[in-house]
Amino acid sequence: MDELTEAFRALGDPTRLRILRLICEARLNVSEVVSLVGIAQSSVSHHLTRLKALDLIREERQGGFTYYSLALDDKAPLWPLIKLARSAHDAHGDHARLTELLRRREDVQTLNEKLLEPGQSWRLWSAALASLLPPLEVVDFGCGTGVLTVELARWARHVTAIDRSESALTKARAEAARQGLHNITFLAADLEHLPLERASVDLVVVSQSLHHVDSIEHVLAEGARVLKPGGRMVVLELLPHDEAWVKSRLGHQHLGFAPDAVEQAMREVGLEHTQSVPAPRDATSPFKAFLLIGTRAAARTRTVKLRTTA
Numbered sequence: 001m002d003e004l005t006e007a008f009r010a011l012g013d014p015t016r017l018r019i020l021r022l023i024c025e026a027r028l029n030v031s032e033v034v035s036l037v038g039i040a041q042s043s044v045s046h047h048l049t050r051l052k053a054l055d056l057i058r059e060e061r062q063g064g065f066t067y068y069s070l071a072l073d074d075k076a077p078l079w080p081l082i083k084l085a086r087s088a089h090d091a092h093g094d095h096a097r098l099t100e101l102l103r104r105r106e107d108v109q110t111l112n113e114k115l116l117e118p119g120q121s122w123r124l125w126s127a128a129l130a131s132l133l134p135p136l137e138v139v140d141f142g143c144g145t146g147v148l149t150v151e152l153a154r155w156a157r158h159v160t161a162i163d164r165s166e167s168a169l170t171k172a173r174a175e176a177a178r179q180g181l182h183n184i185t186f187l188a189a190d191l192e193h194l195p196l197e198r199a200s201v202d203l204v205v206v207s208q209s210l211h212h213v214d215s216i217e218h219v220l221a222e223g224a225r226v227l228k229p230g231g232r233m234v235v236l237e238l239l240p241h242d243e244a245w246v247k248s249r250l251g252h253q254h255l256g257f258a259p260d261a262v263e264q265a266m267r268e269v270g271l272e273h274t275q276s277v278p279a280p281r282d283a284t285s286p287f288k289a290f291l292l293i294g295t296r297a298a299a300r301t302r303t304v305k306l307r308t309t310a
Helices: 002-011 014-025 030-037 041-053 079-087 094-114 121-132 147-153 166-178 216-226 245-250 259-268
Strands: 057-062 065-070 137-141 158-163 184-188 201-207 227-238 271-277 289-296
Touching: 014 030, 014 041, 014 065, 014 079, 014 094, 030 041, 030 065, 030 094, 041 057, 041 065, 137 147, 137 216, 147 158, 147 166, 147 184, 147 201, 158 166, 166 184, 201 216, 216 227, 216 259, 227 259, 259 271, 259 289
Parallel strands: 137 158, 137 201, 158 184, 201 227
Antiparallel strands: 057 065, 227 289, 271 289
């Protein structure tokens, strides 16, 4: 009874009720909620804290943001309250704004994957994969919606496609099914801590994923760990650029990398015979690419020590 009373008291605030109804429809971060309900971020954070304290919503970190989603299902005692909130009259036009926000979010995902298409990335991948046509065990680090995954699956024995975004993986699964590809395993996981066996794959592909992670060293170390001796890692990344908007809009953690720095990091995790593939230059785009290939040491193992940050 106390739980129900407290829930009624919390949802007696009309703004808090609006926020809960929005989160019932989509997973949102604080900035998105602010844009939808039109109140100060401090007030939104207060309302989210109250809803979380009642276990009505949950939070999770992704791409530098904290996202909130509904924590109840239709078996929960408080579910009738959720149904009432969702069916209430939308006097503020919240649903229309949410629909537009989700459309823009979809556009962002598309933009993020097309930054280097088709002039740069596909030419680079064509050059890198031309010599790897025999069936291989492949891992696609940060597969997104599966644009590259499905191309890898056309010639690979098997592809493990990894991303931390469940929504992106859902789209990737749908695309693989649409194209009739059955040799792909989709895995939701953190690239810095993978549930894959050591020395189990022939090829690790890291396509435009490093600029989304905190520690590229840890991701490269995981890639080296799962490679078989003699296996190869292919890294496609952005050169340094000044487009700071990609951090807030696309969730980038880094504004590109110097190729020498990434190549050195690859060597430090045990990759040898690193080589670079020059990228075509497009003067009209602020985004330029580079590609690196490294081979896992075949005759020895080495312990990789990585610096940790607080």
